[in-house]
Amino acid sequence: MDWFSYLTSGIGVYVALVVFTGGMAWRVWQWSRTPRSPVRLALYPKPKTGSARFGKLLVDTFVAPQSFRIAPAVMIAAMLFHLAALAAFFGHLRLVHEFDPLVGWLGEGGMNTFAAWSGGAAGIIMMAAILYWLGRRTFGAFKNLSVPEDYLLLVLLLGIVVMGNHLRFVGGLHADTYRAWFQSLLALNPSFPADMAGRGEIWALDWHMLFVDAFLIYFPFSKLTHAIGAFATNLVRSGE
Amino acid sequence: MEKKTIESMVGVLDARMNRQLKQYMDICARCAICKDACHQYVATGDMKYLPARRAELLRQIYRKYFTKAGQFMPALYEAREPDENLIDELYESTYACTGCRRCTYFCPFSIDTGWITAVSKGVLIAAGRGNEMLGQLADAALFKADNMDMFDSIIVDGFKDVERELREETGRDVAIPVDVAGADILYVALAGSHSIKPAAVIFDAAGASWTLSKFEAANYGFFFGDPAKAKLIADRFMNEAKRLGVKEVVITECGHAYRVAEMFYEAWAKEKMPFKVRHILEVIDDYIKDGRITVDPKAITQRVTYHDPCQIGRNGGIYEQPRDIVTAIAPDFVDMTPNRETQWCCGGGGGIVAMEEFNTVRLASGGKKVEQIRATGATILACPCENCRLQIEELDKVHDLGLRIVPVMELVAEALVPKK
Numbered sequence: 001m002d003w004f005s006y007l008t009s010g011i012g013v014y015v016a017l018v019v020f021t022g023g024m025a026w027r028v029w030q031w032s033r034t035p036r037s038p039v040r041l042a043l044y045p046k047p048k049t050g051s052a053r054f055g056k057l058l059v060d061t062f063v064a065p066q067s068f069r070i071a072p073a074v075m076i077a078a079m080l081f082h083l084a085a086l087a088a089f090f091g092h093l094r095l096v097h098e099f100d101p102l103v104g105w106l107g108e109g110g111m112n113t114f115a116a117w118s119g120g121a122a123g124i125i126m127m128a129a130i131l132y133w134l135g136r137r138t139f140g141a142f143k144n145l146s147v148p149e150d151y152l153l154l155v156l157l158l159g160i161v162v163m164g165n166h167l168r169f170v171g172g173l174h175a176d177t178y179r180a181w182f183q184s185l186l187a188l189n190p191s192f193p194a195d196m197a198g199r200g201e202i203w204a205l206d207w208h209m210l211f212v213d214a215f216l217i218y219f220p221f222s223k224l225t226h227a228i229g230a231f232a233t234n235l236v237r238s239g240e
Numbered sequence: 241m242e243k244k245t246i247e248s249m250v251g252v253l254d255a256r257m258n259r260q261l262k263q264y265m266d267i268c269a270r271c272a273i274c275k276d277a278c279h280q281y282v283a284t285g286d287m288k289y290l291p292a293r294r295a296e297l298l299r300q301i302y303r304k305y306f307t308k309a310g311q312f313m314p315a316l317y318e319a320r321e322p323d324e325n326l327i328d329e330l331y332e333s334t335y336a337c338t339g340c341r342r343c344t345y346f347c348p349f350s351i352d353t354g355w356i357t358a359v360s361k362g363v364l365i366a367a368g369r370g371n372e373m374l375g376q377l378a379d380a381a382l383f384k385a386d387n388m389d390m391f392d393s394i395i396v397d398g399f400k401d402v403e404r405e406l407r408e409e410t411g412r413d414v415a416i417p418v419d420v421a422g423a424d425i426l427y428v429a430l431a432g433s434h435s436i437k438p439a440a441v442i443f444d445a446a447g448a449s450w451t452l453s454k455f456e457a458a459n460y461g462f463f464f465g466d467p468a469k470a471k472l473i474a475d476r477f478m479n480e481a482k483r484l485g486v487k488e489v490v491i492t493e494c495g496h497a498y499r500v501a502e503m504f505y506e507a508w509a510k511e512k513m514p515f516k517v518r519h520i521l522e523v524i525d526d527y528i529k530d531g532r533i534t535v536d537p538k539a540i541t542q543r544v545t546y547h548d549p550c551q552i553g554r555n556g557g558i559y560e561q562p563r564d565i566v567t568a569i570a571p572d573f574v575d576m577t578p579n580r581e582t583q584w585c586c587g588g589g590g591g592i593v594a595m596e597e598f599n600t601v602r603l604a605s606g607g608k609k610v611e612q613i614r615a616t617g618a619t620i621l622a623c624p625c626e627n628c629r630l631q632i633e634e635l636d637k638v639h640d641l642g643l644r645i646v647p648v649m650e651l652v653a654e655a656l657v658p659k660k
Contacts, residue, residue, distance in 0.1 A: 030262070037258040038507035041352055043345060044557035044581065064348035066582075071273040075348070078271070142272045144287050145296065147318040150270055221309040226267035230349045233263050237350055 001191055005202060008210040009181070010190030016216040023220025028228060043237050053238040060234040074136075081129035084122040088164070091119050094175050095182035115175065116168070123165040130158050153222060159211035163204050171201040178205075241323050241367075248366040249322055250305045253298075256359045257306070264351045265302045268295060274343035274353070279585050280336060283604040288333040291343035291353040297330045298360045327367055334360040334465075335371050336598050338605075339496075340550035340585035354555075357590075361465020370464060374591050377460035378469045385455070385476045395454050402433045406440060414444045419484070420451035426486040427520070428457040428477045428497070430626055435492045438653035442524055445656050446532040451484060453477045457497035458626070462504075463591025471508040474500055481515055488516045490523050493624035493647045495551030495589065502556065519552060521624055524652055525561035528568055539655030540570035545618035546648075547576070547609070547632065548583040549625030562648050566622050569655035576612040584608040588631020606635040613641060622648045 001010055047053045059065065068075045093099075094115070103111045134154050137146045167173075173196065180193035196202060219225075270292050275281050280289035287293050296318075303310030303319030310319035320326065339354035364370055384391055399416040406414045416436065417423065427443070427450050429435040436452065443450045455476040461469030478501070481489045491498045502517040527533045546566055552558045559580045567573045576583065587605035592598050609632065613621060621643050623629050629645050636643045 027266070031259055031266075034257060034259045034262050037260045037355070038510075039504045040507070041260060041355055042503065042555070042557070043341065043350065044554060045559065046557070060350070066346050067273050067348040070276050070346045071271075074271060074273055078348075141285070141287075142270075142275075142290075145270050145272055145290060145293055147270070147296075148316045152316065221307075223267055223269050226269060226349055229263045229267040233260065233267065233352075234350045236260075236344070236352065 005192065005206050006190065008206045008213060009192075010185070012213040013185055013190070013209065016213040020216040020219055023217075024225070024228065027220050027225050031229070031232065041236050046238060056238040057231065057234055060237050061230050077129045077132050080125050084125040084129070087118060088122040088126065091115065091122065095179050096186070098175075098179070112174075119168050120165075123161055123168055126161045127158070127165060130154055130161060134158070149222060152218070153215075153224065156211050156215040156218065160208060160215060163208035163211065166204045167201060167208060171204060173199065173201050181205075241321075241327075245367055246322055249301070249363045252362045252366040253301060253305070253359065256362055260352065261355065261359060262306075264295065264356055265299050265306075267349055268292060268299070268351055269349070270296070271348070274347055274351075277343040277346040279340070279342070279587055279608050280338075280601055280605040283587075283607050284601060286601075288329055289336060289601070291337075291347075291351075294333045294337060294353055294360070295351065295356045297326060297333060298356055298363065300326065301363070322363075322367070327364065327369055330360055331364055331369050331371075333357075334364060335374075335590075335595060336592065336601055338550070338585050338587060338589035338592055340589055341555055342550070342582070342585055345554060345581055358465055362467075365465055370466070371591075371595055373594050373596075374460050374464035375466075377594060378464045378466065378473065381456075381458075381460060381473045381476075382469065385472070388454070392454070399436075399452060402436050402440070405433060406437055409437075410441065412444075414440050416440055417451045418454065420449075421484050422486075423449045423451040423484060424487045425450040425490050425523070426453055426477065426481045426484060426488075426515075427451070427490045427492070428453040428455065428501070429492045430458055430494055430497075431456045434650075435494075435626070435647070438647065438649040439492065439520060441653045441656065442527065442533060442649060445659065446527045448527075448532075450490075451486070453480055455480065457491050457494050457501070459497055459500050460591065460594070462496055462500050463594070467504075467508060470500060471505070474505050474508070477501075478505060478509070478513065482513075486515055488518055489513075490518050490520050492520050493626065493649060495549040495556070495625035495627065498558075499551045499556055519556070519558055519561075519624075521552075521558060521562045521565060521648055524649060525565050528565060528652075533652075534657040534659070535569045535652060535655040536657050537568060538571055540620065540651055541572070542570075542620050542644075543572040543574055543616070543618040544570040544620040544622055544651070545574050545576055545613060545616040546579075547586060547613075547621055547623045547625075547628055548580055549623070549628045550583070550585050550589055552624060553583060554581050562622065562624055565648055565652060569651055570620070574616040574618055576616055578612075584612060586628045586631045586635070588627045589625075591627075593627050593630045602631065603634065603638060606631060610635055610639045610641065613643065619644060620651075621645045622651055624648045 047056050106114055137150055177193055177195055184191045272292055274291035278291050300318055300320045301322055303317040310317045334357045337357040341354045344350055344352045396418055399418055403416050427439055459470050459473045461473045491501050498519045506513055544566055546562055586609040587602050592602050623645055632645050
């Protein structure tokens with residue numbers, strides 16, 4: 001690994017994970033030590049039973065049906081993006097361990113085809129959603145509502161996705177090779193495997209990881225804390 | 241802006257900070273889904289009325305003084321020290337907000353712009369920019385409470401006049417009881433006899449044990465944005481209820497007064513009240529269903545529609561009782577679309593009807609309500625909130641809707657069948 005690779009695809013990953021985990025814990029701790037509103041900020045109607053209230057909280061947070069009704073285009077883009085990001089996250093777990101049952105079922109060739117199609121689709125969907133949001137912020141009526149943070153996050157996401165798509169569509173390395181690199185990270189001894197030496201994919205991976213590192217480091221200090229906070233704020237619809 | 245003033249504003253924000261507000265400040269994605277939810281933004285397209293923008297103005301101060309990230313990288317978050325420009329925009333966007341929370345309903349994170357603007361009002365008061373009219377009305381209510389020796393006989397005489405009016409109008413003796421210790425109900429009305437007479441007739445028909453509060457339900461301290469004053473104003477009738485030992489406090493057809501008494505007061509007072517709080521329509525609905533009063537099911541022959549006041553419906557949970565009452569007396573009832581939790585705000589809440597400077601946006605923002613009412617073809621609008629009625633009466637004149645806008649209990653009083 002040269003210094004840039006070591007910074008982005010080696011030590012940078014550890015730094016990012018520590019800051020992300022510590023930052024999110026700090027954020028949640030900050031919220032939890034702030035007293036709840038003493039007055040009831042309720043929205044009605046509310047479900048009557050505890051299980052119905054819990055179910056409503058999950059639906060409100062994961063689906064937000066009322067938001068779909070009023071802003072279908074934005075919500076479709078948001079939902080597609082989040083689902084594609086979730087799919088991409090699960091796909092990346094292949095770097096931890098090969099999905100053996102799936103390989104057994106689909107065969108090695110079938111697995112590769114499935115990964116190529118699903119990963120490719122997820123990457124394209126995410127890129128389309130990010131470009132839609134960038135366009136909406138830059139050219140829409142809400143340019144004045146946006147702050148630099150909004151653009152920074154979209155640029156970081158775009159960088160992650162573009163470089164990821166580059167590795168997916170242009171690069172020629174198999175997941176096994178990336179797994180070897182990832183395993184070296186897990187072993188706290190980051191290094192590229194021998195079959196990556198001299199490959200053009202390295203710069204794309206380094207840039208992909210640079211954006212990932214920056215994104216994870218910035219996450220706890222950004223509005224993206226809605227990933228956790230929305231569960232609490234949506235309680236207004238289901239709890240007291 | 242002077243350092244001392246800024247410190248005072250930041251101090252208010254600190255004092256009013258709670259978990260929900262902190263989360264609202266931290267997680268808003270500025271997705272602007274709220275744009276189509278707000279009647280003022282829909283009517284004007286003016287960014288200062290966009291709910292997310294209303295919150296963003298307070299967030300700029302929050303980021304500057306309450307987050308390390310905002311202090312370290314202010315430009316990234318547009319964190320800023322408050323100045324006159326910020327205060328001017330904050331004033332316009334905050335006091336214009338009717339607190340209807342329709343944006344909260346449609347927000348994927350349920351961000352409560354009504355609560356945020358309530359805190360912004362506190363910040364504005366600290367900056368010396370609280371709305372003067374609302375502040376004066378709040379002070380007037382407190383002056384009355386502090387000088388009851390001066391007002392007591394005038395108030396009681398006024399109630400005697402209402403009894404006389406009722407005798408002339410109904411031909412019956414309907415008592416307006418005052419200061420009745422041990423009564424079941426303390427009824428809290430508004431200034432003016434229109435909120436007393438129908439309730440008195442209904443209580444009388446139901447044989448209810450009740451007494452009328454000497455204080456009005458309206459709470460301009462709440463609209464002004466000062467919870468301490470709002471509590472003192474509500475103290476007036478809450479203390480009266482405790483003194484008289486009533487079983488329940490019944491709030492008249494007034495949206496914010498119901499929410500203050502039912503949702504907020506115990507938290508402000510830091511004590512559990514020895515009585516329950518109900519809206520008058522909950523009580524009347526029970527009277528009809530329990531057979532304590534009899535109403536003519538065909539009493540109202542014209543088409544009637546019903547407006548869900550935001551503070552009673554979306555923010556208070558009372559949707560069905562008013563509809564049950566109206567359908568019990570008016571066979572031709574047509575609901576508006578949308579209704580209940582997605583009902584459009586009429587544009588008259590949050591004290592805006594008392595602030596002339598917002599007349600233009602207020603009347604423009606009633607456009608959706610006008611469309612809704614027109615679509616029903618109704619000639620009577622049952623409306624259990626004083627501010628909504630004042631707003632819709634004005635909309636009625638401007639748009640020539642030809643409506644009769646009445647409290648629900650007035651229709652019930654008209655539909656009462658005398659006991660044999």
